[in-house]
Amino acid sequence: MVLDMVNRIFRKCSECNRLFAMKKTDKKLVRTEDVEILETLTQPNLRGGIETMVERFVSGKRNTYEITYSCRFCGAKYIKNAFKDMKKYKQN
Numbered sequence: 548m549v550l551d552m553v554n555r556i557f558r559k560c561s562e563c564n565r566l567f568a569m570k571k572t573d574k575k576l577v578r579t580e581d582v583e584i585l586e587t588l589t590q591p592n593l594r595g596g597i598e599t600m601v602e603r604f605v606s607g608k609r610n611t612y613e614i615t616y617s618c619r620f621c622g623a624k625y626i627k628n629a630f631k632d633m634k635k636y637k638q639n
């Protein structure tokens with residue numbers, strides 16, 4: 548896990564071990580699904596002026612992307628999945 552993080556920071560290629568080698572070369576949307584997103588709202592308390600935290604679920608969409616990284620030295624490819632949650636509507 549830590550190694551994975553270091554590799555990401557230095558964009559190290561796992562094939563040729565060179566640093567700053569991996570470049571994002573492709574990103575495609577592979578899946579869209581409905582999700583519930585936990586949202587934290589702060590509500591000002593009119594009497595005391597102290598904000599209260601309220602948690603609730605809102606409906607949203609999760610887009611899953613397949614991101615391809617390629618090594619610019621040896622051409623090795625590394626594919627990673629990433630997802631991004633988006634609320635269907637915005638509060639306020």
Ligand SMILES: [Zn+2]
Pocket residue numbers: 560561562563564565568618619620621622623
């Ligand atoms: Zn390489």
